[in-house]
Each structure stands twice: as C-alpha cells, then as structure tokens.
C-alpha cells in the first residue's frame with residue numbers, strides 16, 4: 001500500500017466499437033482466469049483502499065469486487081469517465097487505468113502509486129511519443145477535477161488534450177527502463193488485430 005491511501009479507478013464505459021464485442025469480458029488467461037475488467041481490478045487491489053469502476057451497465061456485473069459508478073454524462077468518452085470517477089473518490093488521489101490494458105506491469109503500477117510529485121496528475125509519456133501524457137496509466141489528485149470539468153465544459157472530449165491543461169508531471173524515462181522497457185503496460189486492445197498480437201505475446205511470456 002502506498003504512503004497515502006489511494007483509490008483505484010477503472011475507466012470501463014466504452015462501447016468496444018472497433019473491437020466489435022464487449023472486450024471487458026475477454027478471458028486472455030484461459031477460461032478459469034479473470035476477464036479483462038476483473039484483471040484490471042485485481043491489479044489495483046493491493047495498492048488501493050477503494051476501487052471504483054466507471055461504467056454504465058453495472059447491472060450486468062453483479063459480482064464485481066468494486067464500487068460501480070455511472071458516467072455523469074454517458075457516452076462522454078474517457079474524459080467524462082475520469083471526471084465521474086474522481087467525483088466519486090473519497091481519497092485525495094487515485095490511480096487511474098483503463099479496462100482494456102492487459103499487460104500493465106504490477107511493479108510499474110506500484111512505482112506510480114508510490115511516486116511523490118507536486119501537481120494535479122502524474123502521467124508517464126510513451127517512449128515513442130515523449131510529449132504526450134498517457135492519461136489512463138496515471139495518478140490524479142482531487143485538484144485535477146475542477147480544471148478537467150472546465151475543459152469538458154468547452155466541449156473538448158480528448159482526455160490527452162485535457163491533461164495538458166493540468167499541472168502534469170512526467171515520471172520520466174527511468175520508469176520504463178526500470179520496470180517495462182518495451183512499454184507493454186500501455187498496450188490496449190482496440191481491434192481484433194490488437195487482441196491477436198497480445199495473445200501472441202502472452203503465449204511467448
């Protein structure tokens with residue numbers, strides 16, 4: 001557990017349009033393993049005192065070991081999901097991830113949870129695009145909520161763009177070098193081809 005109690009927020013209210021089926025229910029680790037959403041929750045459990053899943057079909061997930069929160073404005077994208085999750089949190093900060101990231105390295109997540117930083121959000125940049133924050137593998141403070149709402153009110157829906165209006169801190173390339181040199185933690189499943197690639201990696205690991 002990190003020094004300060006953290007919430008864990010899984011943004012999971014997307015429509016899986018590119019994938020074509022509910023990707024949150026994929027069982028990449030075999031029929032007896034977790035589904036993707038359960039895997040995301042399990043990653044957060046050792047690090048967080050309260051886990052919030054932001055999605056709009058909670059009735060279809062009766063046994064989830066998490067608090068389910070609906071979008072304030074359904075269909076408002078990941079930015080709307082983060083706003084709804086931060087609004088529901090009872091701690092000063094939260095670790096935020098997406099439900100479609102099967103290769104997050106637990107030690108990297110623990111390092112982010114423990115990172116001390118000044119600002120609204122701690123978000124790494126991908127080694128391949130060092131100017132853009134990765135908003136769904138990040139730590140948000142309560143102080144992020146008001147400016148995110150302001151950006152949302154302008155009509156902006158791109159979470160990555162919204163983050164640039166916050167006091168944003170990048171943990172730097174050492175995070176990747178130390179815990180995840182191939183930056184697989186950022187891989188997310190958007191299309192059936194993404195799934196095939198990830199299954200290939202999982203078979204080899």
Ligand SMILES: Nc1nc2c(ncn2[C@@H]2O[C@H](COP(=O)(O)OP(=O)(O)OP(=O)(O)O)[C@@H](O)[C@H]2O)c(=O)[nH]1
Pocket residue numbers: 011012013014015016017018019054055056071074075076077078080081082098099100188189190
């Ligand atoms: N709560 C909430 N989560 C969202 C919303 N839109 C996307 N997400 C989540 O944000 C993460 C990243 O979104 P995408 O990769 O675009 O996933 P998606 O929206 O299901 O997929 P596409 O329909 O193909 O864009 C996923 O975990 C989604 O479940 C939304 O409107 N509300």
Ligand SMILES: [Mg+2]
Pocket residue numbers: 100188189190
């Ligand atoms: Mg995605």
